[in-house]
Amino acid sequence: MTTSGYEAVIGLEAHVELATATKLFCGCPNEFGAAPNTHVCPVCLGLPGSLPVLNRAVVEYALRFAAALGFRVPDESIFARKNYFYPDMPKDYQISQYEEPILVDGSIEVDGVHIGIERAHLEEDTGKTTHMGGGGRIHEADYSLVDYNRAGVPLMEIVSRPDIRTAEQARAYVSELRGVLKALGVSDVKMEEGSMRVDANVSVRPVGTEAFGTKVEIKNMNSLRSLGRAIDFEIERQIAALEAGERIVQETRHWDEADGRTHGMRTKEGSSDYRYFPEPDLVPVAPSGEMRAAAAAAVPELPAARRARLVADWGVSEADARVLVDVDGLADFAAAAVDALRDGAARDVANWCTGDVMAHLNETGLSIEVLPLAPDGLAELVGLVAAGTISRNQAKDVLAECLRAPTRPAQVVAERGLEQVSDTGALAAVVDEVLAANADAVAEYRSGDDKAKKKKRGFLMGECMKALRGQGNPQLLNALLDERLA
Amino acid sequence: MSAATEIAAAVRAGRRTARDVLEEHLARIDARESEVHAFNLVLADEARAAADAVDALVASGADPGPLAGVPVALKDNLCTRGVPTTCSSRILAGWRPPYDATVVQRVVAAGGVVAGKTNLDEFAMGSSTENSAFGPTRNPRDVSRVPGGSSGGSAAAVAAGFAPLALGSDTGGSIRQPAALCGTVGVKPTYGAVSRYGLVAFASSLDQIGPFAGSVADAALLLDVIAGPDPLDSTSSPRVPAALGPGLRDGVAGLRVGLIDELVDAEGVEPEVRDAVSRAAAALEAAGATVERVSVPSVVYGLSAYYLIAPAEASSNLARYDGVRYGLRVDGDDVATMNARTRDVGFGPEVKRRIMLGTYALSAGYYDAYYGKAQRVRTLITRDFARAYERFDALLSPTSPTVAFPLGAKADNPLAMYLSDVCTIPTNLAGHAAASVPFGTGRDGLPVGVQVLVDAEQEPTMFRVMQALEERAS
Numbered sequence: 028m029t030t031s032g033y034e035a036v037i038g039l040e041a042h043v044e045l046a047t048a049t050k051l052f053c054g055c056p057n058e059f060g061a062a063p064n065t066h067v068c069p070v071c072l073g074l075p076g077s078l079p080v081l082n083r084a085v086v087e088y089a090l091r092f093a094a095a096l097g098f099r100v101p102d103e104s105i106f107a108r109k110n111y112f113y114p115d116m117p118k119d120y121q122i123s124q125y126e127e128p129i130l131v132d133g134s135i136e137v138d139g140v141h142i143g144i145e146r147a148h149l150e151e152d153t154g155k156t157t158h159m160g161g162g163g164r165i166h167e168a169d170y171s172l173v174d175y176n177r178a179g180v181p182l183m184e185i186v187s188r189p190d191i192r193t194a195e196q197a198r199a200y201v202s203e204l205r206g207v208l209k210a211l212g213v214s215d216v217k218m219e220e221g222s223m224r225v226d227a228n229v230s231v232r233p234v235g236t237e238a239f240g241t242k243v244e245i246k247n248m249n250s251l252r253s254l255g256r257a258i259d260f261e262i263e264r265q266i267a268a269l270e271a272g273e274r275i276v277q278e279t280r281h282w283d284e285a286d287g288r289t290h291g292m293r294t295k296e297g298s299s300d301y302r303y304f305p306e307p308d309l310v311p312v313a314p315s316g317e318m319r320a321a322a323a324a325a326v327p328e329l330p331a332a333r334r335a336r337l338v339a340d341w342g343v344s345e346a347d348a349r350v351l352v353d354v355d356g357l358a359d360f361a362a363a364a365v366d367a368l369r370d371g372a373a374r375d376v377a378n379w380c381t382g383d384v385m386a387h388l389n390e391t392g393l394s395i396e397v398l399p400l401a402p403d404g405l406a407e408l409v410g411l412v413a414a415g416t417i418s419r420n421q422a423k424d425v426l427a428e429c430l431r432a433p434t435r436p437a438q439v440v441a442e443r444g445l446e447q448v449s450d451t452g453a454l455a456a457v458v459d460e461v462l463a464a465n466a467d468a469v470a471e472y473r474s475g476d477d478k479a480k481k482k483k484r485g486f487l488m489g490e491c492m493k494a495l496r497g498q499g500n501p502q503l504l505n506a507l508l509d510e511r512l513a
Numbered sequence: 514m515s516a517a518t519e520i521a522a523a524v525r526a527g528r529r530t531a532r533d534v535l536e537e538h539l540a541r542i543d544a545r546e547s548e549v550h551a552f553n554l555v556l557a558d559e560a561r562a563a564a565d566a567v568d569a570l571v572a573s574g575a576d577p578g579p580l581a582g583v584p585v586a587l588k589d590n591l592c593t594r595g596v597p598t599t600c601s602s603r604i605l606a607g608w609r610p611p612y613d614a615t616v617v618q619r620v621v622a623a624g625g626v627v628a629g630k631t632n633l634d635e636f637a638m639g640s641s642t643e644n645s646a647f648g649p650t651r652n653p654r655d656v657s658r659v660p661g662g663s664s665g666g667s668a669a670a671v672a673a674g675f676a677p678l679a680l681g682s683d684t685g686g687s688i689r690q691p692a693a694l695c696g697t698v699g700v701k702p703t704y705g706a707v708s709r710y711g712l713v714a715f716a717s718s719l720d721q722i723g724p725f726a727g728s729v730a731d732a733a734l735l736l737d738v739i740a741g742p743d744p745l746d747s748t749s750s751p752r753v754p755a756a757l758g759p760g761l762r763d764g765v766a767g768l769r770v771g772l773i774d775e776l777v778d779a780e781g782v783e784p785e786v787r788d789a790v791s792r793a794a795a796a797l798e799a800a801g802a803t804v805e806r807v808s809v810p811s812v813v814y815g816l817s818a819y820y821l822i823a824p825a826e827a828s829s830n831l832a833r834y835d836g837v838r839y840g841l842r843v844d845g846d847d848v849a850t851m852n853a854r855t856r857d858v859g860f861g862p863e864v865k866r867r868i869m870l871g872t873y874a875l876s877a878g879y880y881d882a883y884y885g886k887a888q889r890v891r892t893l894i895t896r897d898f899a900r901a902y903e904r905f906d907a908l909l910s911p912t913s914p915t916v917a918f919p920l921g922a923k924a925d926n927p928l929a930m931y932l933s934d935v936c937t938i939p940t941n942l943a944g945h946a947a948a949s950v951p952f953g954t955g956r957d958g959l960p961v962g963v964q965v966l967v968d969a970e971q972e973p974t975m976f977r978v979m980q981a982l983e984e985r986a987s
Contacts, residue, residue: 069612073833075605075713076592076614080747108829110875114848119832171848173837302875304884307718307826309747 033231033269035262036239037191041204043183043214044152044222045088051151051181052079052122059220063174071179073117078308081106085149085181086314088213089129090322092183095207095329096144098133103313106149106306111299115154115173123150123184125303129312135207136331137199143188152180183214189228189239194258198251201225206330206353218250227258230275231265240265241275245289247282257282261289333358341365341373347381354385356395363402364409371406371413379405383423387430399433400426408436415449415500416440449500451507454491457499458507461490472512484508516677517583517731521624524582527571531564531582535626538584542628542675550650551660551669553589553599555629560584563626570624577624580738585620586670586679589630590637591722592711593617600713601645602635604859605840614711615746616680616722616739623738628676631666635861636831637687637715639663640933643924644863651920652695654959658917661691661933664725668695671725678735679725684715685819686912686937688723689949693912693962696951698732698979699725701937703969704944705750707736708743714830716823717748719941729950729979733757736972750970757976765981766801768906768974770794773966774808776910776936785955786911793952793963794909796985797978807901807908811893815939816931818894821874821887822942827864828871834859866927895943902968907978911936912949912962936964945969950982 050057053070069077093100107125128148134141154175161167185204191197205216205223216223225248230240245261248254260282265275280289328336334348337358343351351358361380365373384405388395408429412422417440425439440446448454462469465487472483491504523529539557546552570577587593590600592610599605613621621627634644642650642665652660653673660669664681668691671679681688683701692699700723707722714720724735737756743749772794777787794804836842836855843858845851860868874883901908913933923930940947946969949962963982967975 069610072838074592074610074612074839075598075600075608075833076590076610076711078710078746078748080745110829110832112832112835112849112852114835114837117833117838119835120829300877302829302872302877302880304825304829304875304880307716307748308714 031266031270032234033262033266034234035192035258036189036230036232036242037193037197037258038189038228038242039187039191039197039200040226040228041185041201042224042226043185043208043216045085045181045183046212046214046222047082047084047088047181049082049084050179051082051085051149052179055179057180058176059222061176063172063176066176067178071117072175079122079306081309081312082181086129086312087318087322088211089147089149089183090314090319091211091325092147092208092213093130093133094319094323094326095211096133096135098130098144098147100130100314100319101127103127103311104129104148105311106309107303108306110302113153114171115156115175115178117154117175117178121151121153122306122309124148135200135203137196137203140190140196142190142200145186145188147183147185150182150184152177152182154178194255194262197227197258198255201251201254202353203330209355210327210329210333212327221249224249225254227254227261229258229261229265231262231269241277243275243277243289244279245282246279249284253282253284256287257289260287264289337377341377343374343377343381347377350381350385351377354388354395357385360384360395360402360405364405367403367406369406369410371409375409375412376405379409379426383426384430387427398430400429404429404435411436411440415502416447417445418447418501421445421447446498447500448495448498449503451503454495454499454503455507457491457494458504458511461487461494462511465490469512484512487512516727517580518728518734520583520677521579521581521734524567524571524624525576529582531567531571531577531626532561534582535560535564535584535628538628538674538676541673545653545673546675548651548656549653549669549673549675550648551586551631551666551673551675552629553601553632553647553666554597556596556627559596560626560628563621567624567626578622579734580620580623580625580678583625583678584628584676585625585735586628586631586667586676587617588633588664588667588679588681590633590682590713590715591617591630591680592713593627593630596630598630598713599646600636601633601647602859602861602864603646603841604834604855606859608840610711612711615708615743617711619739620680620735625678625738628670631664631670631679633666634663635864636713636827637663637682637684637720638827638863638867640686640690640930641918641920641923642666642691643920644861646861649920652917654696655917655957658919658959659694661694661913661917663687663691664699665691667725668692668697668699671695671697671727677727678731680722680735680739681725682712682715682720682722683937683941684719684721684823685941686934688725689937689947689962689964690913690933692725692949693951693960693964694917696960696962697725697727698729698948698950698983699723699962700732700736700948701940701946702736702740702972703750703946704941705748706740706754706946706970706972708746708749710743710745714826716826717830718826719819719823721941729976729983730758730761732948732979733761733976752970754970755973757973760973761976761980763977764800765797765978768797768802768978769904770797770802770804770978771807771901771905771908772804773812773901773908773910774806775810775812776939779813779911779914779935781914781932781935782911783915783955785916786914786961789952789955789961790909790911790963793982797909797981800981800985802978802981804909805905807905809894809897809901809908809939811890811897812939814890815894815942816935818887818890818942819934819938820870820931821883822891824867824871825874825884826871828868828875831860831864831868863927891942894939898939898943898945898968906967906971906974908966910964910966912964913937916955916957916959916961940966946972946975948975948979950979950986952982952986
């Protein structure tokens, strides 16, 4: 996409919390939401004399990610120390990977475009500081509290190449990445809870030029939506600045969700020099062939493949397949319903899932696992429609009830007396009765033009349905009417 | 025979009680500690309880272990659960670790009785134990002189008979040099042989814990207890080392020993020290070893490389002392000011000097010229040693260029002080093992130490050479 002759160049850095049972370098639980400073030990508190020991599961997770997205895993990678003072960082250095990351050169396909991923490396998270008083802002706070439960939680930083051109593409990239990480079971990837944080490097350049413009790093986007908004804002801001003859300053800018703008952060005194050097307390990470093979074998079907399979096997649209796969547990739910299906089409199952079931989830904020409706309940509903027992419209009401309370579609149908009348004899009697009672209409039908025919036929059909309290099988009624009026 | 080995044997056999042994040592501490100042903290009550527990075990018919009832002094940079661990720095004021170092656990599990925490140069930075926030330790052989450092308190404790065994840490010679100056045995094991878990870090890639003892056999006894793999230290060797005790007296017949040219002739090596090394070489020849001169050319760059690598790592290791979580805090208007004031008040001048050196060496634009180049020198030294070990089973050199010097003699001249470690530093850079064994006396009857160096994991050979020297020292 271009805006007034400019093109954006975007690279994304995603920090993903890995969902291992324990932290990166110690045995403390890696768990969100515990009372402050309860998941800590000498190692993650950086007490004098303590030493880090790498969590094997973290390497296994990284290898699984590598196998999924075609990364190269060097024979050896090393950890380094990133030195800077910050109260929520127990050692005043962060153990991270710098020059030799564990994964290099992967890529991911997003809407038919390959987005390169330069590297993915492992590092430890910091603690969390809460500023008390002064509205929670550091400069006005009376004092600050530090919770080190998060210190040492394993992070994987995934750095894309500057292959992204639009905010929409950036969102799609993150969405695809989330899907992959979720499918691999290596992270919860919840942007809202901070288990996935995405920073964007954005620059603009005149269309047709190769050289990159000056890039600006934007931070603090805590949803896909704000990521898109922030990038769009920043692109426009940079273009406007260039058009006004200004120069772009290389800086870090903060996204403010409330005012919908990015703001330059107070520049640190002097430029930051992290004085990286190899971490002497750890040995190089050299995953064995067995570990690599086991990780490759543990890669499940990835979202793109699953979507393709749903399109091919169930005949759903690409858009519906995306909804099914992207929403936690929805595709699994649908698949279980399809397995339980005795009558009806997989596509109908999918349509209910992406339609009424999704609407219900969005409305209530519930997740699929807690619904009172089980997959075989949905299969039953689809079966009732396919067998002509109830109409689609009736099925909507039945489903709504099954989503609210634990019951079964067949039971709801029975309780409400909703069975469709599909007995041809009974239907024929009703049709004959209606035609006899409305001889005028029949006469007008026979003598009228196409428009009049259509109108009168609709009237007669309506009368039949009225007589049947809406429970007549519409296909059969139509056939009988056609026969009598011919 | 030797003190610790005899004590353990007697206590295990029920011939002596651990409590008696301890009281004897506490009495010596009472008599001389005020002039020596080996300890930051004497743990008399805790030690009595531990000794009584050992005696109770023996009475119940159980074996307390190879260190049964042996008092052990710990350098005060080894973490002890609930007991202040100061690194002889104001910055750790009031801090009590919530855990024991792996070596402390092993000593206690072997029946050892922790007698106290010994003085050191602040954060193990120094060669005289004068850089301590709690005042200097004095050499028990001549209290007007320094005991060496940084593990001067541990060396002095053993030399004064306060404890038969002590643990120290050696980053560039901090066990071997004070052992030489105090006339005790001091061993720097192969990097990774002993777990560093619970050793407050100075320079992580060089630090190694090792024993002080009155004899080679006692040093072997303690090293056997503390060495071996530890899952809490990623850099600890996964290999279970062979016990040193059994082969100790196998002799040196047929061993090839090299006398390192560059260290025998190093800057500042005094004639009395050079003489002692020559006599040691002759003694080994007399015992059946062959001795030849050997050149290890790159060791002359060891000191320079060390004073880039060690401060670089220290600048990072010591960043955590920021006043936020433990130890000293000097308040300020904001966090950065609090950090700066705490560190200004908490650290002594030598520690500040090395933090600044190291910070500079790692700075953007200087990294390759300093830290990077120092690491290349390190590789070179390792390669030169490897070449020497193709021809020799062990190498020989002075430990310290001089005997113990008077307090204050080098206190105002950091470079002169740094030269104390010129012979010991190359071993740390290579990650190999080396030890100092007393070999006679020099001027004024002060002890002289001879250094025995071996390739990584060749401690059994090193101890055979050490034992042979000890037998021929007097």
